[in-house]
Amino acid sequence: MWGLLLGAAMALASEIGAEAPDFSLTSITGQTVKLSDYRGKTVILEWFNPGCPFVKYAHGEGVMREQAAKWVGDDTVWLAINSGAPGKQGADPEENRAAVEKWQISYPILMDPTGEVGQSYAAKTTPQMAIVNPEGVLVFNGALDNAPMGKKKGDPLSHLSNSLEALRSGQPVPNASPKPYGCSVKYAK
C-alpha cells in the first residue's frame, strides 16, 4: 500500500502534460548534456542498464536500434540514461561503453548514479521510455511496446512509435503512460 502511495507521489514530479524535469548529466564519453539544450526538438529518453535481460533483448534481437534509426533526425534527439547506483548491475561505465560498441548505439549514454534524474521521471524499469516535446512538455512516459523479451500478448504495439507518429501529425498521444516492463532501475535506495 505504501508503495502505491509513494508511486503516486513520484509520478506527480513528472506528470504527463507538465514540464519535463530538466537535468544536466555527464555521458560516458565525458560530454555534459542538458535536457534544456534541446528545447525546440523532440527528445526521446531511454532508461538503460546493459546488464538487464530486457535491455539486452531490446538492443540485441529486439527493436531498439531500428526505432532509433527511424526516429532520430534533425528535429528529434535520443538520450539514454543509466540511473543505476555504483556497484549495481550495469552501472559500471566500462560495461556501458562495451554495450555501446556491441549494440552500435549511436546516441549518448548519460550516467545518473545518484538516481535523482530517474526518480524525477518516476523511472521504474529498464527499458522505460519518455518523450519530451519541443516545448519541453512531458508527453509520454512508460513502456516501449507490449512485447517484453519479444513476447507479445496480442497484436504488436509499439507505444513509442505510436506516440511519435501522433506527435508528428499533431494528434494527442493515444496511450501516454502504458505500464513499463523490465528490470527495476537499480537505484541506490
Added chain:
Amino acid sequence: METLVQVALFAVTLSTGEHAAVAQIDIEDGWHIYWENPGESGYPTELAGDCVLKTVYAPPHRFMMPGDILNYGYEGAVRLFGSGHCLPGDEVTLSWLSCREDTCIPGEYHGSLQELPADRISAVEEEWAHNTRAKAISRTDTGWAISLKTSRHSTIEYFPTAQIEAQGPDPVISAGIWRQKWTLKGEIPIAQSEKVVVRLQNRGKEEILIYTAEE
C-alpha cells in the same frame, strides 16, 4: 548460476480429477521470483508445456526494491502449479526472472514430470484448493469494493492482477470493518481473469482470500 533457483517437477492427479503439474521451487536467499503480476518491474514466472493450459500461482508476497519499486513474488520455497492434463513423463519448462536488489538474472528449467510422492499429496491438494478457491465479486464500471471484518491486531496486504489503484486512505486497521475500493487505472478493462489476492493476518493467524472479478 542456475543454482539460484532449484526446481523439481511432478505430476499429480487431484481428488477433483484435475491432472496438474507441480513445480517445487527453492530460491537462493536474497533473491526473489515473480507472481503473475510482477508489480512495477520484473517478469512473471511461467510453467509451460504441451500439457499445461496455464500457470496457477501461490499467493505472493511484497518486495520493495530501492527507489520504492514495488514487486510481487516469492522468496525461499514455493510451489507453483500448471493446470491442464499433465501426467508423469510429460515435459514442461519453468521460466523465471530472479532478482536481487542490485541485479536480475533470467532462468529456465526444463524437465519431465515425476509422479508426486504419496506423502506429499495431501499438502499439495490443500495448496491447490487454496490457490484456486476464489470468491466472485461484482464489479462496477470503475473497479471493485471489498469489505472484511478486522480487529485492532489485523494487518492486510493485497495483490491485484489488474492495473488498479486503491482508493481511500491506507488501511490502518482498527477493530470493525475494513473496506477497500479499487478503481481501474487508465483505460484497461478488467478481464474476467483478473483477481485480487488478500492476505489477512489476525492475531498471528493468516488467512488468504482470493477475489475474482465477475462480469
